[in-house]
Amino acid sequence: MTIYRILFLNLFISFTLNAFSQTYWKIENEHGDEILLTIEVNKSKNTFEAYSRKDALKDLAGVFTYTLAKAAGKLKYPEIVFIEGTTRSRNDTVLLSGDFFYFDKHFMFSASMCGSNFDGKYLDNRGNTHRLIGVMAHDLKPLKDYSAMISSAFQLTDQNIFNPLLIKSDEWLDFKKKVENLKSRISDDYELAATFFWLGKKLPFTPFEINKARPGNSFPARKNHVGIHEVKMNTVLMDGNSIPGTKKEMDSIANIVKKNGYGNLVIDLRGNSRLPLASAKLLLDYLADRQFEAGAYLTRKWTDHNPSIPKSQDYQKLLMPFKDSEFQSGGRYVEKGCYLNIFPTEKTFKGKVFLLTDSKTSRAAEMVTFTLKSRKIATIVGQKTAGLTVLAEGIKLNSVYDLILPDCDFYTTEGRSLNSIGIEPDMQKSGDEVMKYVLSVL
Numbered sequence: 452m453t454i455y456r457i458l459f460l461n462l463f464i465s466f467t468l469n470a471f472s473q474t475y476w477k478i479e480n481e482h483g484d485e486i487l488l489t490i491e492v493n494k495s496k497n498t499f500e501a502y503s504r505k506d507a508l509k510d511l512a513g514v515f516t517y518t519l520a521k522a523a524g525k526l527k528y529p530e531i532v533f534i535e536g537t538t539r540s541r542n543d544t545v546l547l548s549g550d551f552f553y554f555d556k557h558f559m560f561s562a563s564m565c566g567s568n569f570d571g572k573y574l575d576n577r578g579n580t581h582r583l584i585g586v587m588a589h590d591l592k593p594l595k596d597y598s599a600m601i602s603s604a605f606q607l608t609d610q611n612i613f614n615p616l617l618i619k620s621d622e623w624l625d626f627k628k629k630v631e632n633l634k635s636r637i638s639d640d641y642e643l644a645a646t647f648f649w650l651g652k653k654l655p656f657t658p659f660e661i662n663k664a665r666p667g668n669s670f671p672a673r674k675n676h677v678g679i680h681e682v683k684m685n686t687v688l689m690d691g692n693s694i695p696g697t698k699k700e701m702d703s704i705a706n707i708v709k710k711n712g713y714g715n716l717v718i719d720l721r722g723n724s725r726l727p728l729a730s731a732k733l734l735l736d737y738l739a740d741r742q743f744e745a746g747a748y749l750t751r752k753w754t755d756h757n758p759s760i761p762k763s764q765d766y767q768k769l770l771m772p773f774k775d776s777e778f779q780s781g782g783r784y785v786e787k788g789c790y791l792n793i794f795p796t797e798k799t800f801k802g803k804v805f806l807l808t809d810s811k812t813s814r815a816a817e818m819v820t821f822t823l824k825s826r827k828i829a830t831i832v833g834q835k836t837a838g839l840t841v842l843a844e845g846i847k848l849n850s851v852y853d854l855i856l857p858d859c860d861f862y863t864t865e866g867r868s869l870n871s872i873g874i875e876p877d878m879q880k881s882g883d884e885v886m887k888y889v890l891s892v893l
Contacts, residue, residue, distance in 0.1 A: 476501075476569050477594060478585030483663045484640040485594050488585075490564070492538055492545065499547055501534040504591075504638045508554070511633070511649045525555050531645045534560055547571070554645070595851075597637040601630060604661055604854045607846055611751050611784045612656065613860045622653045658843050660855040679704055682886070686715040686893050691723045691816060694730040698796075701733045705798035714802040715893050721809040721833060721885075723816040728842065731815040732773060732791055738804060738828050739795045745822045748773075748842065749788035750859040756787075760866035766790040783844055784858040793822075804829035805889045808876055813837035818861045820874050825863075831876040833885050838873035 476488045490501040509517040509529040520526040527533070536549015544565040551560035551573045562571025562583065569585035605627060612618055629650050637643050643661055651659050678690030687708055695701045708716065718734070720726070728748075735745060744763045747770055761769050773789040806829040808820055817836045823829035840861040845853030862868055880888050 474564075475588040475591055476585045477588045478569055478571070478583050481582050484644070486532060486641045487588065487591060487594055487639040488532070488534075489591065497538050499534075499536060499538050499549070501532075501547075502528070502530040503532040504636070504642060505530060507531050507636070507638070507642050508645070510636065511646060527552055531642055536560065553641075591638065593638045594640070597643055598634040600643075600661060600848060600852060601634045601637075603848055607848065607854050608659075608856060611846060611856060611858055613749075613751055613754070613841055613857050614656075615751065615754065617655050620655050622655050626650055626654055656841065656857050657839070658855050658857070661848060661852055662845070662855055664845060664847070664851060664853045679707065681711070681713075682717065683715075683890055683893060685713060686717065686890070687711070687713040688717045688719060691718060691720040691726060694726060694734055696727055696730050696733070698733060701737055702796075702798055705737060705796075705800070708800065709798065715805070716800055716802060717805045717807065717886075717889055718829070719807045720812045720816045720820065721807050722811045724811060724813045724837075724839075726815040726819070728773065728815050731819050732793070734819060735791070735793045735822060736796050737798070738800055738823065739793045739826075740799065740801075740828070742792070742794050743826065744864055745791040745793050746818065746861055746863045747788055747790040748783075748859045748861055750784055750786060752785070752787040760862050760868075762866045763790075763864035766792075783842070784846055784856075788859065791818075803893070806831050807885055807889070808833040808836050808874070809881075810834050810837055813839035814842055817869070817874065821861075821863070821869060824874060824877070830878065831874070832878045832880055832889055833876050834879065834881055835876065836874045838869070838871045840868070840870045 472492045472494065474490050476490060478486050478488055480486070486503055488501045488503060490499060492499045506529045508526065508531050511531075512520065512526075517526065517529060521529075531553065533552045534547075534549060535552075536547060539546050544563050547560070547562045547564070549560050551558040556576075558573040558575055560571065560573045562569060567587040569583070569587075571583040571585075572580050573583065574580055609618055617623060630646060633646060637646060640663070647660055651657075678693030679687050682688045689704070695704060716738075744766055747761060747766060749760065766772075770788050770790045771786070772792045804823070806820060806823055808816075808831055812820060812833075813836065817838075817840050820831060820836055824831050841857040842859050842861075843855055843857045845855055846858070848854045860868055860870055878888060
């Protein structure tokens with residue numbers, strides 16, 4: 452009987468080994484972010500499972516929070532990425548198709564594995580296809596030294612956060628402690644991003660991320676095409692997401708407005724959080740009827756060495772005027788700041804201006820809102836702005852990664868910060884009522 456049992460056990464082990472295969476893969480998305488996946492194929496059932504580090508999401512959320520989220524149907528798996536589905540073979544290629552789970556998001560997935568190469572994609576909820584390309588890995592060793600990267604990020608934050616009081620807050624100290632406890636277990640870029648996102652929800656500043664470096668920018672470039680169109684006779688609407696970045700482009704819009712004799716200009720800054728500072732200044736130059744100073748942006752280099760915030764009468768001797776070539780994104784934090792000197796152009800708009808805002812109008816767009824309202828250049832219609840006037844950019848972390856960190860704040864000519872305050876509209880409206888109101892008074 453013992454001999455039969457041993458024989459059966461050997462046959463069972465042999466069958467199990469042949470029925471299942473497990474491999475490790477280093478896979479990169481379209482932005483260059485990498486994920487370390489374990490892929491298990493059940494050959495007898497023609498199914499597969501693929502997942503990032505086991506229980507990583509449970510580690511982030513904590514067992515109690517994860518259990519509640521799972522019971523409520525918000526999370527399905529304790530891994531940050533989990534993929535499951537069916538397989539089929541074609542010559543020496545294994546084809547995968549199924550469901551891609553990322554936190555509480557769910558996408559359609561397909562891929563092929565041939566030799567040591569992986570070629571896949573997933574379809575997001577908007578119907579956009581996202582490519583995933585990878586190669587086989589030898590083991591589950593973390594793809595980068597994330598622990599060292601996080602330590603450097605904390606050091607850079609201590610040195611460059613726009614307000615040093617923020618890193619003394621309970622929220623920051625709690626975040627830092629939790630990340631320190633997790634950092635040695637982080638295995639890939641997806642887990643790094645998830646750690647900062649999940650644990651950073653209560654931080655007193657935003658954004659705070661570690662991303663693959665993008666030359667000269669903290670955020671993906673905006674599509675910058677002329678965004679004006681007539682909404683009513685004598686009235687033109689300017690899309691705030693396509694405000695020009697050069698004087699030549701702004702002059703081109705000014706020529707169109709003048710040629711068509713538009714007397715009313717509506718500028719839509721609702722949802723706008725990525726207006727470049729150069730575009731913001733060009734817009735103010737275009738709308739100004741006289742020269743004035745609009746305020747200043749100050750970095751940690753100012754606050755560490757000066758006891759007070761400068762006022763407009765001190766700008767020229769203490770700060771440099773804003774010039775995009777000298778105060779570029781990707782290098783602001785090395786300067787102490789700049790001030791905005793607004794000059795009307797020969798093509799300055801002379802008509803009536805309405806500015807549309809909402810709770811997501813922030814950063815440079817919020818500075819524009821304050822300036823146009825306080826100077827009585829425009830009537831503000833919509834909702835109170837976000838109260839997020841700081842600017843953020845990528846500070847070089849190493850040769851591959853940037854730390855995205857708020858590095859400067861806007862101060863009015865009286866030396867007052869508007870951060871965490873928000874700007875009330877002249878006329879409060881929401882949804883479709885915003886444009887209905889504007890068009891009704893023109």
